[in-house]
Amino acid sequence: MKIAVFSAKRYDREFLNAANASAGHQLRYFDEPLDRESVGLAAGYDVVCIFVNDQADAEVLQALAAGGTRLVALRCTGFNNVDLKAAGQLGLKVVRVVSYSPHSVAEHAVALLLAINRKIHRAYNRTRDSNFALDGLMGFDLHGKTVAVVGTGKIGYVFAQIMLGFGCEVIGYDKYPSDAFKALGARYAEHGEIGARADIVSLHCPLTPETHHIINADTLARAKRGALLINTSRGGLIDTEAVIQALKSGQLGGLALDVYEQEADLFFRDLSSTIITDDVFQRLLSFPNVIVTGHQAFFTQEAITTICETTINSVTQFAKGLPLTDEIKAV
Ligand code: NAD
Numbered sequence: 001m002k003i004a005v006f007s008a009k010r011y012d013r014e015f016l017n018a019a020n021a022s023a024g025h026q027l028r029y030f031d032e033p034l035d036r037e038s039v040g041l042a043a044g045y046d047v048v049c050i051f052v053n054d055q056a057d058a059e060v061l062q063a064l065a066a067g068g069t070r071l072v073a074l075r076c077t078g079f080n081n082v083d084l085k086a087a088g089q090l091g092l093k094v095v096r097v098v099s100y101s102p103h104s105v106a107e108h109a110v111a112l113l114l115a116i117n118r119k120i121h122r123a124y125n126r127t128r129d130s131n132f133a134l135d136g137l138m139g140f141d142l143h144g145k146t147v148a149v150v151g152t153g154k155i156g157y158v159f160a161q162i163m164l165g166f167g168c169e170v171i172g173y174d175k176y177p178s179d180a181f182k183a184l185g186a187r188y189a190e191h192g193e194i195g196a197r198a199d200i201v202s203l204h205c206p207l208t209p210e211t212h213h214i215i216n217a218d219t220l221a222r223a224k225r226g227a228l229l230i231n232t233s234r235g236g237l238i239d240t241e242a243v244i245q246a247l248k249s250g251q252l253g254g255l256a257l258d259v260y261e262q263e264a265d266l267f268f269r270d271l272s273s274t275i276i277t278d279d280v281f282q283r284l285l286s287f288p289n290v291i292v293t294g295h296q297a298f299f300t301q302e303a304i305t306t307i308c309e310t311t312i313n314s315v316t317q318f319a320k321g322l323p324l325t326d327e328i329k330a331v
Contacts, residue, residue: 001319002026003073004045006034006054009268011304012075016049019308023316033264036060043067047315052076052295053264058086065090071318075311076298078234080207084330095314095326099154100298100306106158108297109202109232112256116228116291117142136288140199143167148189148198150174150214151205151233152181159202160186171198174205195222200230207234217242226253232297235261240280247287254289258297267294 005012008029020027028045032038034054040063042048048069050056056064056072061083064072072082074096087094115121118139126133147163149156152172160170161184170186177188194201201223205211215229216239229252231238240261246252260266262278276282284290298307310326317324 001046001071001315002044003028003047003049003315004042004069005029005049006032006038006042007051007268012051012308015304015308016075016312019305019312023312025312025315025319034060036063039063040067042069045069047071047073047318049073049075049311049315050081052078052081053267054081055264056082056087058083061086061090061092065092071095071315073311073314075307078206079328080234080236084328088330093318093324094328095311095318095324096328097307097310098326100310101300101303102154102158104300104303105155105204105232105297106162107300108258108293109155109159109204109230110162112230112232112258112291112293113142113200113202113228116230116254116256116289121291122288142200145169145199146171146197148173148194148201149181149186150194150201150203152178152186152188153204155232156202156204157181157184159204160184163200168200175210192222195219196224198224198227200228202230203233203237205233205237207236212236213239213242215239215243217245220246220251223251225251228252228254228256230256232258235259235263240284244280244283247290255284255287256291257284258293259295260284260292263295 003025005027008031013029016027030041034050036059039060042064048064072092072094077097079096082094084094119137123137143166145168147168147170149160149170149172152174157180163170164185171189171193172181172186173189173194214237220242243255247255314324314326
């Protein structure tokens with residue numbers, strides 16, 4: 001199969017080439033993200049392979065179908081950037097990587113939590129400047145604290161498991177509660193309990209119309225004062241303006257993000273010599289109690305290996321006319 005790989009970075013090429021060594025598909029890498037401007041590059045390719053910030057809206061999908069593309073292969077879990085209904089109507093199949101190391105993302109969420117609580121980002125800068133003063137670096141014990149896990153699927157489950165190991169009380173919220181989560185020794189929260197009791201809230205649900213801005217002025221006002229918020233899921237779960245207000249008033253005690261609603265204009269590239277025009281993002285970065293990583297939670301050797309192997313395997317299944325294990329369709 002001829003595969004056009006969009007938003008291709010050096011590591012994508014390395015790991016996809018390795019995964020493809022025995023499969024023998026023809027891979028063509030494009031640095032550009034897939035969008036309405038770049039979609040012409042995909043003409044003549046059977047498969048388009050995309051990532052989290054590529055746009056596969058109805059217009060792009062229409063152009064892909066017209067150019068001969070028959071499969072859209074997401075090399076990620078989330079699929080909020082694909083119009084599945086339009087894909088179905090156009091006869092385009094869509095696959096994603098349903099599961100790859102949930103440990104990669106859960107462990108990164110824990111890294112962010114530890115860093116924001118113990119001010120590791122500030123300590124790192126201070127000690128490099130021979131400033132060994134401790135003022136402003138005080139954190140709190142995680143042991144005995146209440147951690148809310150919003151979305152108790154694969155990643156939320158592993159995150160909960162780790163937090164239980166720290167001696168935290170773990171309470172969950174999920175549209176579809178799971179027995180596996182309860183079997184860990186965690187439990188599902190009573191109505192209003194997350195706001196009233198959680199010292200830490202970590203988001204692990206997908207971005208859907210229902211979860212868009214699940215963290216907003218109202219939920220923040222009902223949160224425990226000084227709580228920490230961790231988001232390694234999707235930026236759109238958080239109303240960033242509301243979060244800035246909550247940080248300014250001290251209602252929110254700290255924020256650690258791996259994802260940001262407008263990240264498509266920023267992440268996965270070196271902008272260190274350019275002027276960032278997103279004032280909301282710049283305001284976020286100005287808080288001492290905010291840490292941002294650039295959507296790197298998935299970025300471990302184990303995860304990338306599985307992502308690339310699964311993607312190539314899906315293309316091979318498609319080429320052979322086999323059922324697509326990781327196919328997604330509009331519900
Ligand atoms: P999953 O499908 O295993 O779990 C998601 C959970 O969210 C499920 O239990 C589901 O029932 C629940 N859910 C769905 N709708 C909900 C709602 N309205 N309210 C509350 N819960 C709801 O997915 P996963 O593998 O655990 O991944 C979770 C998310 O993490 C993905 O959707 C993706 O956005 C994000 N992610 C981020 C990175 C990264 O690098 N930062 C990497 C992979 C995944």
